[in-house]
Amino acid sequence: xxxxxxxxxxxxxxxxxxxxxxxxxxxxxxxxxxxxxxxxxxxxxxxxxxxxxxxxxxxxxxxxxxxxxxxxxxxxxxxxxxxxxxxxxxxxxxxxxxxxxxxxxxxxxxxxxxxxxxxxxxxxxxxxxxxxxxxxxxxxxxxxxxxxxxxxxxxxxxxxxxxxxxxxxxxxxxxxxxxxxxxxxxxxxxxxxxxxxxxxxxxxxxxxxxxxxxxxxxxxxxxxxxxxxxxxxxxxxxxxxxxxxxxxxxxxxxxxxxxxxxxxxxxxxxxxxxxxxxxxxxxxxxxxxxxxxxxxxxxxxxxxxxxxxxxxxxxxxxxxxxxxxxxxxxxxxxxxxxxxxxxxxxxxxxxxxxxxxxxxxxxxxxxxxxxxxxxxxxxxxxxxxxxxxxxxxxxxxxxxxxxxxxxxxxxxxxxxxxxxxxxxxxxxxxxxxxxxxxxxxxxxxxxxxxxxxxxxxxxxxxxxxxxxxxxxxxxxxxxxxxxxxxxxxxxxxxxxxxxxxxxxxxxxxxxxxxxxxxxxxxxxxxxxxxxxxxx
Amino acid sequence: xxxxxxxxxxxxxxxxxxxxxxxxxxxxxxxxxxxxxxxxxxxxxxxxxxxxxxxxxxxxxxxxxxxxxxxxxxxxxxxxxxxxxxxxxxxxxxxxxxxxxxxxxxxxxxxxxxxxxxxxxxxxxxxxxxxxxxxxxxxxxxxxxxxxxxxxxxxxxxxxxxxxxxxxxxxxxxxxxxxxxxxxxxxxxxxxxxxxxxxxxxxxxxxxxxxxxxxxxxxxxxxxxxxxxxxxxxxxxxxxxxxxxxxxxxxxxxxxxxxxxxxxxxxxxxxxxxxxxxxxxxxxxxxxxxxxxxxxxxxxxxxxxxxxxxxxxxx
Numbered sequence: 129x130x131x132x133x134x135x136x137x138x139x140x141x142x143x144x145x146x147x148x149x150x151x152x153x154x155x156x157x158x159x160x161x162x163x164x165x166x167x168x169x170x171x172x173x174x175x176x177x178x179x180x181x182x183x184x185x186x187x188x189x190x191x192x193x194x195x196x197x198x199x200x201x202x203x204x205x206x207x208x209x210x211x212x213x214x215x216x217x218x219x220x221x222x223x224x225x226x227x228x229x230x231x232x233x234x235x236x237x238x239x240x241x242x243x244x245x246x247x248x249x250x251x252x253x254x255x256x257x258x259x260x261x262x263x264x265x266x267x268x269x270x271x272x273x274x275x276x277x278x279x280x281x282x283x284x285x286x287x288x289x290x291x292x293x294x295x296x297x298x299x300x301x302x303x304x305x306x307x308x309x310x311x312x313x314x315x316x317x318x319x320x321x322x323x324x325x326x327x328x329x330x331x332x333x334x335x336x337x338x339x340x341x342x343x344x345x346x347x348x349x350x351x352x353x354x355x356x357x358x359x360x361x362x363x364x365x366x367x368x369x370x371x372x373x374x375x376x377x378x379x380x381x382x383x384x385x386x387x388x389x390x391x392x393x394x395x396x397x398x399x400x401x402x403x404x405x406x407x408x409x410x411x412x413x414x415x416x417x418x419x420x421x422x423x424x425x426x427x428x429x430x431x432x433x434x435x436x437x438x439x440x441x442x443x444x445x446x447x448x449x450x451x452x453x454x455x456x457x458x459x460x461x462x463x464x465x466x467x468x469x470x471x472x473x474x475x476x477x478x479x480x481x482x483x484x485x486x487x488x489x490x491x492x493x494x495x496x497x498x499x500x501x502x503x504x505x506x507x508x509x510x511x512x513x514x515x516x517x518x519x520x521x522x523x524x525x526x527x528x529x530x531x532x533x534x535x536x537x538x539x540x541x542x543x544x545x546x547x548x549x550x551x552x553x554x555x556x557x558x559x560x561x562x563x564x565x566x567x568x569x570x571x572x573x574x575x576x577x578x579x580x581x582x583x584x585x586x587x588x589x590x591x592x593x594x595x596x597x598x599x600x601x602x603x604x605x606x607x608x609x610x611x612x613x614x615x616x617x618x619x620x621x622x623x624x625x626x627x628x629x630x631x632x633x634x635x636x637x638x639x640x641x642x643x644x645x646x647x648x649x650x651x652x653x654x655x656x657x658x659x660x661x662x663x
Numbered sequence: 664x665x666x667x668x669x670x671x672x673x674x675x676x677x678x679x680x681x682x683x684x685x686x687x688x689x690x691x692x693x694x695x696x697x698x699x700x701x702x703x704x705x706x707x708x709x710x711x712x713x714x715x716x717x718x719x720x721x722x723x724x725x726x727x728x729x730x731x732x733x734x735x736x737x738x739x740x741x742x743x744x745x746x747x748x749x750x751x752x753x754x755x756x757x758x759x760x761x762x763x764x765x766x767x768x769x770x771x772x773x774x775x776x777x778x779x780x781x782x783x784x785x786x787x788x789x790x791x792x793x794x795x796x797x798x799x800x801x802x803x804x805x806x807x808x809x810x811x812x813x814x815x816x817x818x819x820x821x822x823x824x825x826x827x828x829x830x831x832x833x834x835x836x837x838x839x840x841x842x843x844x845x846x847x848x849x850x851x852x853x854x855x856x857x858x859x860x861x862x863x864x865x866x867x868x869x870x871x872x873x874x875x876x877x878x879x880x881x882x883x884x885x886x887x888x889x890x891x892x893x894x895x896x897x898x899x900x901x902x903x904x905x906x907x908x909x910x911x912x913x914x915x916x917x918x919x920x921x922x923x924x925x926x927x928x929x930x931x932x933x934x935x936x937x938x939x940x941x942x943x944x945x946x947x948x949x950x951x952x953x954x955x956x957x958x959x960x961x962x963x964x965x966x967x968x969x970x971x972x973x974x975x976x977x978x
Contacts, residue, residue: 180880203885211883218881223874226893228971237892238882273972289882 131156131329132177132297137189139172139353141182146172147353150189154297154329159320161332161344161361165376165577166548169353170333174299177331178214179206194296212242215290219302221283225274231258231285232270238292257288261318279441280311287318294326301333308440308604313648316343335577337380338607338650341365349373365653375579381652382582383611384589390432395598396452396566401425401461403447421447423622424461429566432596436613436630438606438645444622445602449570452600454481466565482511485559489571491551495543502539505529505558512562528557531594532587549580553587560591567599573608585612606649610634618642664975667968675961682953683735687728690946696720697744700940718744731946740947745939750947753932758951760830761921761929764844764851765913771852772859772909779856780863780902785890787868795860802857811850811923818846828925847924851917855909859902866901870894899970907963911956 130153139147147169154160162170175181177191179198191198193213198206210216218224226234235254239245245253251270258268261284274282283303290298300319304312320343323330334340340347340361347364349357349372357370368374403422422444429435439445450456452463454470454477463470470480485508488494495504505528509515516524526536532553543551552572559567573581585608591597603609609616610630617627618641626639637643698714699706715721719730734741740750783795819827825842833840870876871894879889918930929948936944968974 178881180877207883207885209883210881216881218874218878220874224878226875226879226897227973228896229893237879237884241883241888275973286878289878 130154131158131194132331133190133192134173134177135190135192137173137176137187137191139169139176139181139185139187141185145353146185147176150350150353150355152348152355152358154331156296156329157323157327158346159323159330159332159344160346160348161334161340162348162350163334163337163340163376164350165335165579167352168350170335170350171301172353173350174216174301174331174333177297178210178216178299179203180210180216208242211238211290211295212293213296215293215295215298217283217286217290217298217300217303219305221279221286221306224286225282227274229273230270231263231268231272231274231277235270235285235288235292238289242293254288254292257292258285261285261288261291261322262314263288278311279307280315283307283311283315284318287315287322291322291326291328295328297329297331298323299331299333302335303332304339305334305336309606309645309650310440310648312339312650316650319343336650337377337578338652341653342650349376362653377652379578379582381607382578382585384585386434386589386612386614387593389430389434389614390596392430392433394428395431395433395466396429396600397462397464397467398428398452399426399462399464401448401451401463402459403444403451403456404459420622422451422458425619425622425624426461427617427624427627429598429600431565432598433615434592434598434613435600436609436616437600437602437619438604438609438616439619440604440645443619445619446570448619449486449568449600449602453484453486453568478511482508482562483565484568485562485564485566486568486570487552487555487559487572489574491548491555491575492543494555495551497543499542500539501529501541501543501554504543505539505554505561507558508562508564524561528561529554531560531591532557547580548576549583552576552580552584556584556587556591565598567597569599569601569603571603572601574603574605581608588612606634606646607651618645664968667975668965671961671964675957678957679954682957683732683950684728686946686949686953687724687731690942691724693940693942697940697942701744718742735947735950741943743936743941743944745936745941745944750944753944754929754948754951757927757929757932759833760844760926761914761917763840764848764917764926764928765910767841767844767848768851768855768913768917769906769910771848772855773906775852775856776859776863779860781867781890781895783860783864784867784871784894785887787871792864795864799857799860802853803861805854807850807854808919808923810853811847811920814846814850815923828923830926843924843926847917847920847926850920850923851913855913859905859909862905863898863902866898867894870897873897896970900967903963903966903970907959910959911952914955915952 132154134153135151137147137150138145150169150173152160152162162173164170172181176187177198179201181187187199189199193209198209201209225231232251232254235257236247236250239250239253240247255265255270258270259265263281263284268277268281274285277285303319304315307315316339319330319332322328332343344361346360347358348355349370351372357364357368357373364373365377368377401422402420402424404418404420406416407419408416425448437445437448451458452470457471465480465483468477468480470477502525505525506521515521525539529536529538534550534553534557543554546554555572573584576584589612601609601613613630615628616630616633617624618633618639619625620641626633626637626642633642634646637646696711696715698711698718698720702711702714719727722730731741738751740754742748743750743753746753779795779799783792786792815827818824825846830843831839867890871890876889876893879893880886884892915930915933917928918934920926921928921930929952933945933948936948
């Protein structure tokens with residue numbers, strides 16, 4: 129008998145239909161992954177199950193948990209189920225906890241909310257639950273506050289809160305998307321273990337097929353509010369029926385063919401760069417301790433080379449990027465582009481800066497929403513002494529937009545009229561318009577859906593074939609870095625711990641940290657091999 | 664927490680020292696010799712010189728600064744140039760009116776603003792919210808002196824519940840004193856309450872959109888429980904800032920209200936002292952007000968840390 133059964137669930141907000149006839153089941157002890165791209169309705173399905181939909185949402189269909197129809201329950205009855213029979217873990221561990229209350233208090237609250245026990249007993253049980261999720265008492269007393277914990281530790285607290293009463297069903301909405309790969313692997317292991325130990329059903333919402341492959345017993349693939357395919361994990365991967373599933377899988381495993389890099393000639397030279405920040409004083413008049421965000425980094429990026437930079441959050445990637453772009457001075461060492469320093473004296477060297485462009489992660493946040501595309505992508509012209517005017521300017525705009533696969537007529541539109549992938553294309557057009565010597569891609573495809581990400585990677589490869597493009601590609605996503613770069617550097621705690629040709633580093637990592645990163649990264653199943661071995 | 668408190672206390676004392684220097688310097692550059700002013704245009708130069716010596720005006724500036732500050736530390740603010748009475752006594756007479764008035768007004772402000780703000784936020788977009796927001800709009804717009812006069816007309820002239828003005832002193836017991844202060848306090852409090860209620864509401868609404876409210880709801884808390892247990896305390900930070908500013912304003916900014924209700928408060932004292940060029944009184948009252956403001960800000964800083972554990976680690 130299934131634990132959770134969703135039958136014919138449809139959901140509309142106003143005149144927008146969000147879900148159409150969604151049906152899925154979760155059995156006790158089973159992990160069911162609901163996957164799909166943004167807007168597929170996977171999160172709404174989760175929120176409908178726990179009864180936390182926006183007030184304007186209207187639902188039809190049935191959601192039964194342990195034989196009880198959830199959609200027919202009153203708000204009061206739902207409150208007594210939430211936290212007790214259904215637990216939920218959310219995506220953003222950094223903000224999911226109340227910053228002004230202790231972790232013990234917040235875990236105990238789940239227990240106190242549903243059971244008539246003393247505060248002391250609730251705290252005892254909270255302690256036991258925190259121990260269970262890997263936060264032992266000596267290092268994580270109940271009196272800790274969320275800001276004293278890392279993202280992964282906070283996610284463990286959220287999990288402890290959700291499972292404190294051993295719910296029958298746990299819903300996890302992108303529980304590891306905001307975490308580093310090594311942390312992600314540990315949280316996924318924990319969730320798997322808990323599902324087995326407690327015999328609860330786990331409904332896991334994720335966009336990442338590789339995570340799904342390693343976790344789930346069954347997969348539900350959603351597209352635009354419908355379930356398009358469902359089945360046991362390995363079976364579904366081997367016999368993908370629906371074209372959307374196949375497209376999703378192909379996009380996740382997408383590889384590009386980069387043209388060979390031209391012979392080595394140094395473009396960007398980084399020598400012994402140190403960037404440190406003073407931290408708050410420990411004592412009133414004591415010395416300020418120093419944190420070395422970038423600690424003696426040296427590397428060379430050659431002309432026409434595609435160089436990758438990987439590392440986990442806090443390793444110094446962003447600080448290094450800011451230093452390379454001349455946005456901040458460094459304390460020691462030098463950064464030369466074409467032999468000229470990016471920072472001359474007390475101010476950035478504009479001669480060098482105009483030869484560098486950057487594409488950031490958030491394609492919407494990096495544009496002024498009140499300007500037209502024409503003005504947005506010509507922003508780098510400000511750096512030129514003699515920017516093109518009139519016809520020449522229009523021609524450059526058209527050229528840049530065409531290069532990224534957009535239409536020259538798009539120049540007169542506003543940024544909100546474009547999709548996420550198109551916005552990132554516009555960001556690339558903006559970076560290309562000055563014909564820079566070097567482009568920095570800072571997590572440029574991380575926020576995109578897999579299919580859009582695949583298109584963007586293809587675009588980069590196409591651009592490389594059309595012109596010698598030199599770039600530094602910074603990402604936490606190892607599979608993307610593997611296909612889009614010639615050489616890769618691995619950064620840990622402000623230092624480059626390993627660098628070399630990409631394939632070599634990925635197939636034969638030397639440094640233990642690189643090995644740990646690669647081992648932790650979830651991978652897609654190798655379908656061809658599996659089918660070949662199948663009886 | 665201890666380190667944070669020590670840091671705040673140090674900053675409190677440094678601020679007081681700097682403030683006293685600035686006030687002294689500003690009063691120094693004000694044109695006009697107090698001695699000449701006191702004796703009138705026909706005074707003989709030697710009389711003026713004698714008075715200058717008597718007032719200590721012939722000492723050098725650093726000497727006068729030191730004697731002024733060391734006097735203050737002993738509770739001696741000097742002697743008023745015009746009234747020839749100790750400034751300490753003058754201030755004491757006034758502060759027993761101004762301080763209770765400010766505290767009463769602030770108490771009323773909080774008592775009105777918190778429930779109104781929380782109620783409006785919990786009923787966002789509904790009739791109750793619109794009602795409260797409309798009322799605060801009115802409260803911000805209506806000048807407090809006009810509102811004060813309406814209060815006098817209704818409660819003093821028509822209903823005769825309280826007297827229209829004046830202050831009987833605290834000598835006849837607490838009740839008559841409070842009765843004299845209640846109308847001015849209401850007049851001072853209402854516009855402040857309107858502002859604070861709006862801040863409370865918007866701060867709460869921000870908090871209600873936070874992820875941790877959703878987490879709390881997923882634990883089984885009702886909407887109301889999530890608001891009270893998780894949103895209110897987080898919403899207090901901006902509200903505390905405003906409360907600190909409002910207290911400073913209520914303490915010294917009530918001069919118009921003091922005038923309407925014939926209250927012998929600090930505002931009127933400083934106004935009279937400036938007109939009479941009674942610099943020693945001006946200096947002392949301003950210093951006292953500045954000190955009170957700095958102490959209030961210090962209290963607000965401590966309140967921040969009490970509310971938000973993240974501030975306790977940073978000094």
